[in-house]
Amino acid sequence: MKDIDLIVAGAGIWGCTVARCAAESGRKVLVLERRSVTGGNVRCETDPETGIEVHTYGSHIFHTHLDDVWGFVRRFVDFNGYQHKVLARYKGRTYFLPLGLTLVNKFFGVELTPSELPAFMSDETHKKELFDAFFRGYTSKQWGKPPEEIDPTIIQRVPVRSTYDVNYFNDYNQGIPLSGYNSLFERLLDHPNITVECGREFSLEEHRSSALSGVPVCYSGPIDRLFGYRYGELPWRSLAFEQEKLDMADFQGTSVVNYTEAEVPYTRIHEFKHYHPEDRAVMSCGKTIIMREYPRAWKSGDEPYYPVNNPESQALLERYQAEAAKVKGLVIGGRLGEYRYYDMDQSIGKALEAARAITGR
Numbered sequence: 001m002k003d004i005d006l007i008v009a010g011a012g013i014w015g016c017t018v019a020r021c022a023a024e025s026g027r028k029v030l031v032l033e034r035r036s037v038t039g040g041n042v043r044c045e046t047d048p049e050t051g052i053e054v055h056t057y058g059s060h061i062f063h064t065h066l067d068d069v070w071g072f073v074r075r076f077v078d079f080n081g082y083q084h085k086v087l088a089r090y091k092g093r094t095y096f097l098p099l100g101l102t103l104v105n106k107f108f109g110v111e112l113t114p115s116e117l118p119a120f121m122s123d124e125t126h127k128k129e130l131f132d133a134f135f136r137g138y139t140s141k142q143w144g145k146p147p148e149e150i151d152p153t154i155i156q157r158v159p160v161r162s163t164y165d166v167n168y169f170n171d172y173n174q175g176i177p178l179s180g181y182n183s184l185f186e187r188l189l190d191h192p193n194i195t196v197e198c199g200r201e202f203s204l205e206e207h208r209s210s211a212l213s214g215v216p217v218c219y220s221g222p223i224d225r226l227f228g229y230r231y232g233e234l235p236w237r238s239l240a241f242e243q244e245k246l247d248m249a250d251f252q253g254t255s256v257v258n259y260t261e262a263e264v265p266y267t268r269i270h271e272f273k274h275y276h277p278e279d280r281a282v283m284s285c286g287k288t289i290i291m292r293e294y295p296r297a298w299k300s301g302d303e304p305y306y307p308v309n310n311p312e313s314q315a316l317l318e319r320y321q322a323e324a325a326k327v328k329g330l331v332i333g334g335r336l337g338e339y340r341y342y343d344m345d346q347s348i349g350k351a352l353e354a355a356r357a358i359t360g361r
């Protein structure tokens with residue numbers, strides 16, 4: 001243990017990427033993870049009966065246009081080429097998101113061409129109808145606000161596709177690891193210079209008085225917890241998931257359906273077998289696993305999912321960042337450390353940057 005050069009606290013995608021890069025540069029890395037398993041919120045569990053990979057913290061689809069990130073991640077796993085599509089259920093009918101020709105034509109019962117769509121969409125009545133159907137209720141559930149309080153101008157900022165492309169993401173690289181998400185973390189951490197200790201929570205106090213005091217730390221836990229919440233807790237939105245195994249081969253015919261009406265208490269239903277269309281055993285299994293997603297107000301101790309960005313939380317964040325800047329050898333990153341929503345590819349991109357700054361390569 002004496003010859004450790006770097007401590008990485010948190011074995012999510014940010015921490016595992018930093019650990020791997022540092023290990024490859026010759027540093028001896030100790031990874032501490034407070035949970036009993038690695039992977040952070042991308043962690044999955046495979047159902048032993050059906051072989052279905054369940055995304056424990058909600059659906060995770062890897063998508064990126066960052067070539068260095070795509071190159072890095074594919075050193076460890078191959079992807080299955082899954083292309084994400086999201087459907088929206090509104091008043092008993094199902095539409096393809098995002099906003100584009102497919103949705104608009106079905107919703108209004110018209111047959112617009114690409115060149116006709118912009119004029120149609122500039123009509124305030126059409127915008128309002130789309131906002132009320134697909135954004136007002138969904139956003140109010142997500143952020144726990146009454147539907148009347150949702151700003152109708154958000155529809156102005158929603159990009160409108162003038163094509164029939166129903167691919168949810170614009171990124172050309174997409175997919176789910178063929179060998180499952182957990183294998184990505186196992187492989188990232190599988191290096192002779194890396195030691196992993198799960199069930200170990202990093203704390204600054206303990207570190208300062210330990211035999212490893214003075215060893216630099218890359219920390220991706222909550223920044224406010226690192227400093228004992230001395231200025232108060234940063235606010236989050238949380239989620240609750242309700243999982244069900246059903247005696248049917250297919251529940252909804254796709255991986256994610258959004259429920260956009262305010263009256264339906266959940267925002268989405270995930271059906272995980274559709275993430276692995278290449279897996280014949282899973283696809284032909286007579287059972288399926290679904291998960292309903294319920295947005296929740298966050299209270300201390302709940303799982304943090306989405307940061308609540310407002311002037312107060314930003315001011316609080318800056319106070320903690322100022323504390324962090326005073327600690328020699330401390331690098332803070334990841335979604336909890338930076339108090340920012342990051343997709344997986346952005347987390348990896350940030351981790352590669354952090355690792356380059358540490359290793360100089």
Ligand SMILES: Cc1cc2nc3c(=O)[nH]c(=O)nc-3n(C[C@H](O)[C@H](O)[C@H](O)COP(=O)(O)OP(=O)(O)OC[C@H]3O[C@@H](n4cnc5c(N)ncnc54)[C@H](O)[C@@H]3O)c2cc1C
Pocket residue numbers: 009010011012013014015032033034035038039040041042057058059060061062063200201202203220221222239305306333334335336342343344345347
């Ligand atoms: C509902 C939802 C759906 C998402 N879907 C997608 C998607 O489809 N595609 C996509 O690209 N991204 C998606 N994301 C984003 C994705 O989850 C994040 O990019 C990713 O989890 C960030 O990784 P991380 O390492 O920063 O944080 P985390 O995954 O949270 O990892 C942090 C780790 O640090 C550990 N830790 C905390 N404190 C300590 C401590 N003191 N000591 C030791 N360990 C500690 C935690 O236990 C955790 O394991 C989604 C996010 C949410 C909320």
